[in-house]
Amino acid sequence: MKLTTAVFGRTFQFKDLKEVMAKANEEKSGDQLAGIAAEDAKERMAAKLVLADLTLGDIRENPLLPPEKDEVSRVIEEAVNEKIYAEIRNWSVAELREYLLRQRTGSDEIRRISRGLTSEMAAAAAKLMTNLDLVQAASKMEVTSHCNITIGQRGVLAGRAQPNHPTDNIQGMKASLYEALSYGIGDAVLGINPVIDSADSVKAILVATKEIMEKWQIPTQNCVLAHVKTQMKAIRAGAPADMVFQSLAGTQDGNTAFGIDVALLDEADELIQREGTGTGPNLWYFETGQGSELSAEAHHGIDQVTLEARCYGLARKYKPFIVNTVVGFIGPEYLYDSKQVIRAGLEDHFMGKLQQIPMGVDVCYTNHMKADQNDMDNLAVLLAAAGVNYIIGVPMADDCMLNYQSTSYHDIATLRETMRLRPAPAFEKWLEKMGIMENGRLTELAGDPTLFM
Template sequence: MRLSTRLFGQEYHFKSLYDVMAKANEEKSGDHLAGIAATTTKERIAAKEVLSNIKLKEFYENPAVPYDEDEVTRIIMDGLNLKIYEEIKEWTVGELREWLLKTETQDREIQWIRRGLTSEMISAVTKLMSNLDLIHGAKKIIVKAHCNTTIGGTGVLAARLQPNHTTDDPDGIMISLFEGLSYGVGDAVIGLNPVDDTVDSVIRVLNRFDEIKRKFEIPTQICVLAHVTTQMEAIKKGAPTDLIFQSIAGSQKGNEAFGISGEMIQEAYELGLTHGTGAGPNVMYFETGQGSELSSDAHHGIDQLTMEARCYGFAKKYCPFIVNTVVGFIGPEYLYDSKQVTRAGLEDHFMGKLHGLPMGVDVCYTNHMKADQNDLESLAVQLTAAGCNYFMGVPAGDDIMLNYQSTGYHDIQTLRETLNVKPIKEFEEWLEKHEIRKNGKLTEKAGDPSRFLK
């Protein structure tokens, strides 16, 4: 394995495979914080050149975290199709990139090859792609999943209705929920981030969600994004739960910081299938985000893009209905400005889909980042063009509980109209039945939540 190159009249030598991986990554403040980033643009280009000539088998033989030390590595490696891997292991990362992007390569072929790719291989090829490459590559990949309805597919842009409230007041949540529905949002999931992570509070909110879903016959999924153990206890006490949520990391140590393990997620998955209210077979909901492993000192000296890819390798074992990267939520320590957030959003979306996941993105930023509403909207347009499965729908785009900026109800409909994409089919029919949407556009009756209070 060659770990050096001569470029611009200068010799560049890299210490290891993952030194190459770190320095080939597009600039991220998190990698600088970890002390592993390229120090110059020339060094980054040199690392990309070296990376492009490394064979895929090197990543199989050298996982980012050793197999014996890390559960996430074992899940990724044990889930690999070795027959497919044997057919492609001599490819270089550059050759994989060319194959993925060429016109002749279609979704059915990508579905086949991804079963022979580890998360590290997917991270490596992502580092060689431009933003437009990531959009084009992701657009080719069609991923569908089914809980109560089917997410994904060509020309579909769904949205999670996120009616967060500062005190988890059921009536306050209900008003935000009705407003979101009146703007055509909520087909991916109606999902609340709770302030109170107790079983009783979660049961109370789930019961209100279920009551509304049943009363108005809304074709969607419901979820309260408490810790997975809280949700499991709520289900055991009879709470109606379509999807079970959990934030996940790309290393065992990172997952332990979240208070979870693979065994725990497997137990939740099986509980959702046997006692949840979702039709299935996809009953899990995961969230990720570049930098989470570094924030808990669980990155093992590996760059944040590679650790993010490993999140997706972990997630796919549990056949989730939706996965999303909360791309700008952790803060400028990990993604400094709008340029880095844009790059990370496109990277994460591409990597998730190449893993075979029904991928969404929380296009967002925190108020202490160098980003604004225009940056957020530009990324949302790019991701819609890339075939992103879903975004968030937050009242006015301003989450008053989590204190960050995301996509609002109006943004979702504007993206649908501008780029000619639609809600999930069953939900679109429900909107038309309630005269909220007609001929692909909102009607004059849209935006009036009082219709659900009469």
């Protein structure tokens, strides 16, 4: 590997691939906090130039975290299609980027070569792309999935209804959920973050959402975002769960901090396939987000973009129905301002889609971050243009339980109208039956939760 280049009369020598990958990142406060970021724009450009000339074989043959030391690395390695990898191993990262961006490369071609890529290769390509490149490349990739209904089709923007409540009050959750449904939101999932991480509480929420689905014959799926062990207890106690959820990290040590490992995920996968109420075959919901490994001191000196790509490499093993990056949730320690959040959202969506993940984004920020709702509107429009599978809806874009700012139910409805997008087909038929939508447009009944009361 050549790890040296000259820029503006200054020679840059990088010690290894890990340093090149970190310093080729766009500016991120998390990389600066970890002490691995480029010192200035010149060093960042030098790292990008070096990375552009490295081959995909160089990346695979110089693992940032060797498989013998990390089970996430092993999962990623074991998934590589060796025949396809052999065809592209001599491509440079720049050539991979050009292949993804050229006009005649379509979704089927990208789907095929993705089977020969590792997560680190996906991250490397992202580092050489502008924001518009990330939008263009991702917009080519159609990744569909099916739990009880299918989402991810071209021209479809689904929404997760997130009717959280600060005390897990079922009636309060129902009130919020009825508002979501009245705006046509909930086709991705009726997904609730519980305050109380107990099997009884999880079961009660799952029962309540399933009762609403059955009463109104809503074609969607439910999920409660408790720890996977808690959900497993609830499912074994008879809770009607269409999917099982878990947050993921990009290293084994990071997942240990989450209280999970591959063996536990395998056990949960077997359980939801056997006892879950979703029709499948896609029965998982994963959440990720740049910076979680650094929070757990489990990053091994690897940059946060590459670690995020590795999350999707792990998720791919379980053929999920939905995955989303909670992009601005951790705070300014890892993504300082709106510019960094917008960049991260586009990177994450692209890297997930390149690994054939049905990718959504929680377009969000925390109140101590240098960002506001207008910035989130900008990111939401960019993601809609990029073909994001779904985004999150909470009442008035303000999650009263998790205490962060996201996108509202009516924001998703507005994106659909503005960008000429539709709900999932099965869900749209239900909306038409309810009189909430007609010919792809919301009716006068939209936004009135009393329809369900």
